[in-house]
Amino acid sequence: MFLAERKRGFSPLKMTDLTSWAIIPLLLGSVGVYSLYRLLQRLRSSAYVQGAVVVITGATSGLGKECAKVFYSAGSQLVLCGRNEERLDDLVRELGRMRKGSIQTHKPHKVIFDLSDVEAVDSASHEILNNVGKVDILINNAGISYRGNILKTKVSVDRMIMDINYFGPVALTKALLPSMIKNGRGHIVVISSVQGKISIPFRSAYAASKHATQAFFDCLRAEMAATEIEVTVVNPGYIKTNLSMNAVTDDGSIYGVMDQNTAEGRSAEDVAQIVLRAVGERKKEVLVAGLVPTLAVYLRTISPKLFFAIMAARAKKERKLKNA
Numbered sequence: 001m002f003l004a005e006r007k008r009g010f011s012p013l014k015m016t017d018l019t020s021w022a023i024i025p026l027l028l029g030s031v032g033v034y035s036l037y038r039l040l041q042r043l044r045s046s047a048y049v050q051g052a053v054v055v056i057t058g059a060t061s062g063l064g065k066e067c068a069k070v071f072y073s074a075g076s077q078l079v080l081c082g083r084n085e086e087r088l089d090d091l092v093r094e095l096g097r098m099r100k101g102s103i104q105t106h107k108p109h110k111v112i113f114d115l116s117d118v119e120a121v122d123s124a125s126h127e128i129l130n131n132v133g134k135v136d137i138l139i140n141n142a143g144i145s146y147r148g149n150i151l152k153t154k155v156s157v158d159r160m161i162m163d164i165n166y167f168g169p170v171a172l173t174k175a176l177l178p179s180m181i182k183n184g185r186g187h188i189v190v191i192s193s194v195q196g197k198i199s200i201p202f203r204s205a206y207a208a209s210k211h212a213t214q215a216f217f218d219c220l221r222a223e224m225a226a227t228e229i230e231v232t233v234v235n236p237g238y239i240k241t242n243l244s245m246n247a248v249t250d251d252g253s254i255y256g257v258m259d260q261n262t263a264e265g266r267s268a269e270d271v272a273q274i275v276l277r278a279v280g281e282r283k284k285e286v287l288v289a290g291l292v293p294t295l296a297v298y299l300r301t302i303s304p305k306l307f308f309a310i311m312a313a314r315a316k317k318e319r320k321l322k323n324a
């Protein structure tokens with residue numbers, strides 16, 4: 001039968017050949033369509049941030065500083081927020097010295113305030129709107145971490161962390177949101193953490209503040225769905241910054257140690273690029289973490305019992321190490 005088909009010029013072999021040949025233009029076509037789609041997506045993303053007024057809190061160091069650099073290079077009009085004017089001036093000078101590409105850059109504005117002071121946040125929002133007229137993108141980045149034992153931690157410390165990490169971003173968002181709605185455009189970004197999804201021992205105040213942040217901005221996203229307002233929650237794992245150095249302990253004193261996990265974390269430049277992309281693509285949420293923390297996030301939902309047992313073992317091990 002095979003020979004008969006070959007004689008007629010219709011062998012199974014040739015049919016396979018034909019199929020293979022047909023797949024090539026199909027594959028090339030798909031790659032072409034995908035590349036075109038990615039190109040259009042990139043163009044749309046860069047148009048979204050170019051010329052946009054972007055407010056960044058905690059711009060004096062770490063992730064906030066790197067976000068300032070990537071959004072500045074992308075052509076955004078920056079409003080840099082921080083507590084330390086000198087450090088903001090240094091950053092403005094550093095941005096001015098950056099190599100200029102083909103995209104037009106804009107001289108940043110600075111606004112100095114402490115996020116834990118709700119009245120200062122309110123007047124800062126007026127200053128921002130008076131200076132630049134509108135806000136297109138607000139990046140709630142500033143934050144502080146904590147290391148401590150719940151039994152020893154003063155409630156004033158829990159409150160301080162909540163004031164900076166939760167009430168600060170909430171107050172600033174509420175102050176700027178009405179003007180965004182009026183303008184018919186606005187994007188609220190919040191830098192939460194993997195610890196906004198899972199709680200690990202000796203981080204109670206920090207994890208609680210990040211869980212509250214996640215919850216608030218998830219509610220906001222839903223409530224804003226009928227408007228032009230976008231909400232992006234970014235949940236990074238460890239980033240190589242001064243977060244652990246600046247963390248507070250049970251009695252409110254500064255921890256002042258560069259933890260190994262932090263030192264071995266992802267670079268702040270990388271994470272800032274991910275934030276820029278997530279904003280450009282109007283992502284609702286991004287988890288920027290390695291395999292183990294990512295699995296831990298899923299494990300917390302799929303098998304809480306196992307997750308709690310792992311956390312209890314972790315607490316026991318850490319306590320042993322501290323007492324050793």
Ligand SMILES: NC(=O)C1=CN([C@@H]2O[C@H](COP(=O)(O)OP(=O)(O)OC[C@H]3O[C@@H](n4cnc5c(N)ncnc54)[C@H](OP(=O)(O)O)[C@@H]3O)[C@@H](O)[C@H]2O)C=CC1
Nearest residue numbers: 058060061062063083114115142143193238239241242243
């Ligand atoms: N590094 C990490 O491993 C991770 C960090 N994150 C989050 O990223 C964000 C940025 O932290 P990161 O860059 O790592 O840490 P840094 O300590 O380097 O930066 C924190 C920033 O927050 C500002 N800040 C702190 N307290 C206040 C306040 N009361 N009012 C105004 N600004 C304040 C600091 O300003 P000042 O210079 O005045 O102190 C600084 O600019 C935080 O929200 C953090 O929780 C999330 C996951 C992992």
Ligand SMILES: CCCCCCCCCCCCCCCC(=O)OCC(=O)COP(=O)(O)O
Nearest residue numbers: 145146193194195236237238293295296299310
């Ligand atoms: C099926 C296998 C699942 C394996 C799961 C094992 C669980 C292991 C625990 C992993 C814990 C990851 C914690 C990550 C914490 C993190 O990335 O936090 C980011 C921060 O915000 C850092 O702040 P910090 O002040 O704590 O340095």
